[in-house]
Amino acid sequence: MSLVSRHCVQTCNFFLKTVRDYSTKAAINPDISSSNNEESNNETNQTEAQTHFGFKYIPESAKETLVGQVFANVASKYDLMNDAMSIGIHRLWKDHFIRSLAPGPGTKLIDVAGGTGDIALGFLNYCKEIHGDRSAHATVLDINPKMLEVGKKRFAKTLFNKTSQVSFKVGNAEQLDYPSNSFDAYTIAFGIRNCTHIDKVLKDAYRVLKPGGRFMCLEFGKVEHPIISPIYNLYSFQVIPVLGQIIAADRDSYQYLVESIRQFPSQPEFARMVRDAGFALVGKGWEDLTFGVAAIHSGFKL
Structure with missing residues (x-):
């Protein structure tokens, strides 16, 4: 058994034991x-x-x-x-998400619902490691100031701290306070399902992207x-x-x-919403991860 597999098994056993212990104190209502x-x-x-x-x-x-x-x-x-919830697998999903985006030198990214800053940090690290690029920029936007504070603390421990490569902004995904054609890439990870009007989020994503810009969404899916x-x-x-x-x-x-x-739409349903917002889909529009527990949705503004 590999080290990773052994770690997963040990972690699963720990969580199951913890849940069993807790369940003796608090009844779980299956309905x-x-x-x-x-x-x-x-x-x-x-x-x-x-x-x-x-x-x-x-x-x-x-x-x-x-x-x-x-x-x-x-x-x-x-x-x-x-x-805890994903046994660390969410980190692998996000790494794959950024590699799939494959940003080039000087890419200007807006990461919406970016809160804790992990996608933005992964993006900047990718640009530095793959291209030796320090001209890429990430805008981390979130409606929740407390989530952004977590992101700022994360960046404070990195080489990007107090540089011009990252900025944080409180804002609403349904109505972005940026001119049209502002960004090369738009990412949103595990955030769009919490928005009230998903169609408005998608339309504003299309608006702020430059022609040729890429929309990418990492979200939970249907298994x-x-x-x-x-x-x-x-x-x-x-x-x-x-x-x-x-x-x-x-x-x-x-x-x-x-x-x-x-409550979030299935992968085919959400792909249709992305297409209806004006995007040209990449392939069928999504890639399933871990049996569809999560999925990457992608499209270009042509």
């Missing part, structure tokens, strides 16, 4: 998703357009505030929880494998919220995050 649906549907306000917040349906005007509260709550533990799918569902609903309670002292936020994944 939480259906009860949330039932309660929220009864509370639906018919006077305003509705959107989903996990499995609940709420007025569109409320979602931005509620999502903001989630990420303000988890910001300090966000990276640690990503490692269709007949064996993997039920295991993934069990892990998502029974383990991840418990890890959220143990590590971040916040079960509810991670219950929402799991539910938000299930």
Whole structure:
């Protein structure tokens, strides 16, 4: 058995033991998703357009505030929880995401919902290591100031600290405060599903990209494998919220995050949305990662 495989097995065993120990103290409700649906549907306000917040349906005007509260709550533990939930695999996904983008020298990137700065840092490291380039620039944009603070602390430990290669900005993905044709590349990783109007996000992504610019989105997907799918569902609903309670002292936020994944369009559906925003798709429009647990969506502004 390889060192990596042995590490994964040991980590899985640790998490399973931790969850079992915790479960003796706190009952896990397997029907939480259906009860949330039932309660929220009864509370639906018919006077305003509705959107989903996990499995609940709420007025569109409320979602931005509620999502903001989630990420303000988890910001300090966000990276640690990503490692715990994915057993570190999210790092491999993000490395592959950046390699697939393959930015050239002098690329001007906007990383939307970039919060903790890992995509922007990976992008700048790639440009330096592959091209010896120190002229590339990353704009890290997030609607949540607490997430951006985590990103700034990350960059403070790197050679890019206090350089002109990175900037941080509070902003809304649905209405970017940049002129049209401003960026060579637009990335958004595990963020678009939290937006109220995904179509508006895609249209503004198209607007701010230069002709020939590339849109890339890394997001959770639908797992269709007949064996993997039920295991993934069990892990998502029974383990991840418990890890959220143990590590971040916040079960509810991670219950929402799991539910938000299930509410996000399937890979073919989201690819159609990207195409409808004006992008020319790369191949079929997406690449599945780890049986479709995550997927990379990509298109060009022609």
